[in-house]
Amino acid sequence: MPTTTISGHDIHVDDEGFMTRYNEWNEPLGEALAAQIGIAMTDDHWKAIRFLRNDFPEQGETATLRRVSTVGGIPTKQLFALFPQKPAKKMAYVAGLPKPRGCV
Amino acid sequence: MTTTQTTPLVPTFGEAESGRKLAIICSKGNLDMAYPGLILANAALGEGVETHLFFTFWGFDMINKKTMADLKFTMLGNTATHLPQGLGGLPGMTAMATHQMKKSIAELDVPEVPEFLQQIVDSGGHLWACRMSADMQHLEKADLYDEVEAIISASDFIEKTDGAQLLFI
Numbered sequence: 001m002p003t004t005t006i007s008g009h010d011i012h013v014d015d016e017g018f019m020t021r022y023n024e025w026n027e028p029l030g031e032a033l034a035a036q037i038g039i040a041m042t043d044d045h046w047k048a049i050r051f052l053r054n055d056f057p058e059q060g061e062t063a064t065l066r067r068v069s070t071v072g073g074i075p076t077k078q079l080f081a082l083f084p085q086k087p088a089k090k091m092a093y094v095a096g097l098p099k100p101r102g103c104v
Numbered sequence: 105m106t107t108t109q110t111t112p113l114v115p116t117f118g119e120a121e122s123g124r125k126l127a128i129i130c131s132k133g134n135l136d137m138a139y140p141g142l143i144l145a146n147a148a149l150g151e152g153v154e155t156h157l158f159f160t161f162w163g164f165d166m167i168n169k170k171t172m173a174d175l176k177f178t179m180l181g182n183t184a185t186h187l188p189q190g191l192g193g194l195p196g197m198t199a200m201a202t203h204q205m206k207k208s209i210a211e212l213d214v215p216e217v218p219e220f221l222q223q224i225v226d227s228g229g230h231l232w233a234c235r236m237s238a239d240m241q242h243l244e245k246a247d248l249y250d251e252v253e254a255i256i257s258a259s260d261f262i263e264k265t266d267g268a269q270l271l272f273i
Contacts, residue, residue, distance in 0.1 A: 004113040017113040036114045065150055066213065066223065076226035085152030086117050093115055103143055104214045 007032035011096075018098055022056065025096030034094045045082050045094075048074050052095040062092045064102040118152060125154045125268035127261070132273060133165030135175040135205055135217075136182075141273045142220045149227035156268065157224070158261045159252075160234035163273075164241060167233060167249045172217050177205045218249065225251040232256050232264070 001020060004013050009029045012020045019025060019033075030049055034041050041049075051072035055063045065088045069076045083090040092099050126148045130141040141157060148155045165171040179185045179192030179201050191197060206216070215223060225231065233248055233255045245255055256264075 002113060006112045006114075013113055017115040036112065037117060065227075066215070069223075070213075076223055080227060086150065088150050089115070090117060102212075104146055104212070 006036060014098070018093055019096035020098070022096065025053070030094050030096065033096065037090060037093065039083065039090070039094065041094075042082075044074075044078065048072065048079060048082060048091055049095045052091055052097060056095075056097050061102070062095075062097040062100040064088060064100045064104060066104055067102075122152065123267075124152075125156070125265060127156045127158065127265035127268040127270045129158045129160060129270070129272045130163035130166055131161045133162035133171070133175060135177040135202060137273065138163075138166050138175055138217055139209070139214075141271070142217070142224065143214075144271065145224050145229055146220070146227065149224065149229050154268075155224070155228075156230045156232060156261070156265050158232045158234060160237050160258075164233065164237045164243070166217055167221070167231065167252050168241075168243065169247060169249060172221075172249060175217060176202045178202075221249055221251060232261055234258065234261075 001012050002015065003010055004017065005011075006029065009024075009032065011024050011029070014020055031041050034045065039045065048068055051068060051074070052063050055067070055071070063072065065076065065079060068074055068079060068091065079087045079091070088100050126145070128141045128145055130138070132138065145155050145157055159167045165175060176198055178198045179187060180189065180198075182192075183189070185192075185201075192201075210216075214220070221231065231249070231252045233245075233252050235255050235257045238244065238255045245252070248255075
């Protein structure tokens with residue numbers, strides 16, 4: 001399993017760079033991960049990321065876009081505005097979680 | 105020897121504007137045949153692909169306000185149920201099969217057709233209705249799901265989806 005260093009944080013990642021250890025993540029790291037993919041975190045970004053972080057241990061998998069919108073209460077349109085192009089994968093990356101496995 | 109700082113391993117999320125486009129032609133009005141197009145459209149949009157859906161012939165049932173929430177699944181002519189074909193013709197069988205399929209879909213938290221179309225539109229997808237199908241069924245824009253952008257001809261659709269990859273369902 002590769003490791004990498006993001007802004008001074010040593011983390012375990014998969015071959016693509018998604019974090020593999022839930023507990024290695026914290027919010028300053030999340031901010032640094034976001035910066036790596038060109039996202040400046042705002043309160044709205046954090047609302048989505050915190051939902052993903054809290055949802056993951058309960059569900060055992062990363063929330064899909066639909067789940068963030070229906071359960072997390074953040075409209076789909078807004079998620080595309082906050083995390084452009086590939087919102088589900090970008091959110092998972094910033095939240096230090098695996099890519100969602102669900103199709104919808 | 106000096107140590108060099110290696111570049112952090114960060115996933116590539118593709119180029120911001122890859123220019124990739126997908127066109128999906130939905131020509132079926134059965135419940136089971138509505139979903140492949142919707143699921144693929146939703147997946148493509150989630151990958152940042154510009155996506156256009158064209159509803160034609162029986163696919164009109166997916167956007168006709170009167171039918172869109174009431175698509176059906178029948179065992180008739182579908183050998184993949186692995187049940188005797190004669191069963192499918194019994195009264196109430198289509199209703200039962202439809203109910204079962206809707207239940208299985210809902211259990212996966214996959215939305216029903218109208219809600220799914222809304223999710224696709226909210227994700228930036230484009231819905232188009234076929235001119236000839238509208239004329240054949242005597243339907244107008246007002247009869248169709250509100251998010252359908254326009255009733256257009258087949259050639260208009262081909263023009264709009266210049267350079268797109270295409271799926272016919």
